[in-house]
Amino acid sequence: MGNDKKKKGPFQFMQFSVIGIANAAIDIGVLNVLLIFFHTEDQGLLLLYNTIAYTLAIGNSYFWNASITFKRSAEGSHWQRLTFIGQAIVSLGVNNLVFFAGNVLLAFIGVPNWLRYNIAKGLAMFFSFLASFFMIKYFVFKDFGAGKVKE
Template sequence: MVSNFVNSVKQRNILKGQFLQFIFVGSLNAIIDLGFLDISLWLYPTNDQTLLILFNTAAYILAIVNSYIWNSRLAFKGYAQKDVREKVFFLIQAGISLIISNLIFIAGIRFFTLCRFSLWFIQNISKVLAMISPSIASFLFMKYFVFKRLKAA
């Protein structure tokens, strides 16, 4: 009974530490993601949905590569195998998160356009919203699928 309690406390502390490290990596990802989008929109201002999705996707891919590098070395260091299975699962979660990101990004732009804010504000607030939900989904997917240690047979 005592050992179950001790293990439970250890698991919570590990989860809290991983989540804090994930937040740190996520902050770096947000800078890359939002930074690339803003640079793209500054160089090629547009409200064309196809270009916006293209810019968002490119920004997201840069951030997701950064995410894998840092999460495998920091937040999930003791769990990362860096094998084919892990990379495939990471790509699957990245693809799912990208779809979520693009849907929220475009929906946010459509919604905030009704409010008559500046185009820069609309695109940036939509991007921030498009980063939040996929980040939560990514943490859970990485924690329980991507960087999950396989039990020895």
């Protein structure tokens, strides 16, 4: 049992990472599509675009992580949905904060807009990915019945 628990953590992280790559494609793809069709340098609109992109990616994340990564402990209960929404809001805050700060810092050093937005988005995705994994693993899909056989 202890050995199974040791394998579960890295394997879950790997599964979460693969799903995270799909989420990243959605996240950065939607942001770039919005920037192509509705280009702006307004920080408020950039945060709105970032929020839209992140929200679509987090919906994808919930579906696949509940179905694959945390399938054993995902019950689909109201409590899990509420805690998932809570962690999504916290992760969105991390994502928006890093995206905003990255944009400001990169603008200050003179990085061109498109490159600046994408570097800031990459940093935002990385930090919100880490925050999201640990919140999902230890709060949302926590296996409270470890050792208990589910029927």
